[in-house]
Amino acid sequence: MTDGDREVATRMAEAALAWLDSLDAEQRAAAAWPAPDTGGAAEAERTRWFYTPTDHGGLTFHQQRPAQHRLAMRVVASGLSEAGYTTVATVLGLENVLDRVEGFSVNWGRERTRDPGMYYLRVFGEPGGREPWGWRFGGHHVSINNLVVDGRVAATTPCFLGADPAASPLLGGAALRPLGSAEDLARDLVQSLHPDLARRAVLLSRPPNDVVAGNSTAIEDRVVKRSELWRPGQHVPDRAGQPVTGLDGENRRALALTAAPRGAPGSELDAAQRELLRALLSTYLDRVPEAVSPLSRYDDPAALDAVHFAWAGSTTAGEPHYYRLQGARLLVEWTNVHRGANHAHAVWRDPEADFGGDVLAAHHAAHHAV
Template sequence: MVSTAKNFLASLTAEQRASVVFPFEDDERFFWHYIPSADIPKRYDRPRKGLTLSEMTSHQKALASALLSAGLSQQGFIKTTTIMSLEDILRIMEKDTAGRRNPERYHFSIFGEPSAEGTWAYRIEGHHVSLHFTVVKGKATGNPTFLGSNPGEVREGPRAGLRVLGAEEDKGRALMTALTPEQRKVALVAEKAYADILTERSRKAALAGQPSGLLESKMTPAQRKLLAVLIDEYIENLPGELAEQRRQRVKEAGLNVYFAWAGVIEKGGPHYYRVQSPTFLIEYDNTQNNANHIHSVWRDFEDDFGVDLLKEHYTSAPKEHGHDPHK
């Protein structure tokens, strides 16, 4: 991450660098959304910040791609870049001539100065992609991670049959259909699927009330294996060290993990699911555009935006470091 970020920054002009670099403490680091960039000003009266791929030269794009790759596994990189490419399909489907749909309208931002010993972060974001990485004294974290897909399944044209997040859908449904009728009654928390993921773009992941759905401890060994396969699909979007952090969260939770479903169980209907433990949350929905538009996210209740990593750093830092761990 450090080397790819430094190489990317070194390729930029002074003007481009001003669009990319923000102070680490800047509140901008916590601003995130998964709607198209063209819709941000209308909704929030401000632009989405950062330098877009469309504003880069060919060699700068290659270095930006390397930075994207540094935070993802091969699986995650393929999913993310394929999601970006769906903008071309939407442009054709919607006859967009205003540039709202653009596979190069993805924004790169860096917070602080990349270094092996310092504290810094970076964000890569645009329609249906919102990736956040924080590095503190050589330790990295990669939460939250949002990936979406519109269309969920390409149904016409040369790319017909493409399902970027098909595994997320199929593995969730495989677990739901493996439940007994009695278990399904517990897992089904709403007859109608929610319009979007419930946490949306909240700065801190939170769901009102106690977790609902079917507790993992009430599942059979075979059902637990299906749940593990589903969770792994989200874990394995990140590379080794970051994936291992997520596996540790799962291990900490033990059997205290809830699986909840809302909406239609059969393929093709609007549906939603979540996997929730005391430490992490997975949300997925496919309701928009006649249930052909997917949103999915991994949130960490303690360490979104590296908050837990920073707390650990400030607590162990000497007093002259200038940070109060209680603030």
């Protein structure tokens, strides 16, 4: 491992400290949380995450002065590549576009429902040094989770981005599609498969309503309910007790997350298809700085061989669909179903070590054993 992850961790710490130092006592009470640990209420909060417009935990933009808001965005930028930051900033701005799409009329009992000021930043522990610390930034369609241990970035997942609308008109006939490449590359890949391999890749003729793992803390084969997508006491969606996927019975089992990946393996793709697969991976793994991205892992042909590509729903552009990429320490899920297939969710996870639980446990065993 190079020192690049240390440099990223240093930038994160400098940005987080500058932001925390700008806050008054009341603001810090919401912004600063106990250090990452191997259990307890504080750790349960660190590993609780959302991608809906609910309370993500932390200090919102609304609770900060403009100069503090700027410092908060510096923290966000410290954990992202340039392209990743631009995409996140665009997703935040889409709240204003979505408000217009809905006629500025949606009312969930708060002052503004589609709200670009309702994004939350929270720091866990003391930034810098060798002790574990981390930070989380989230709001509607954004969840960024970072852990630093022994001065190195130990985890950058779960990492969720969404877009509603997924495509919006711009002047001159252009379109704003923040996640467009993640959709187009996957469709190109599934459409390129020969019939036998396509039958293995397409797991179900209809897509799930949402990503199968939802906002679960740990990836496992269980039904995530719609109510879990919202913090208790906040707005609860209709059909709260139903599965987020809208699937049951054989349909649910067809798309269930299993330890052995389903779909078409990279090992059976031709050279052009493998290029598409790696390019598709980059639309997720390039969200973070190059020094902490696992994308280079897939320069190894054996690693790319082990990535499985699966699809559900229509393969025709503009129609509802879902796909996933699954392999060792990798789960990517995508849906574009609602608003006439104009509402995208795209999440990157590490099934073995989301939130850096493995590194955190090793650190505590080495340095804090009784």
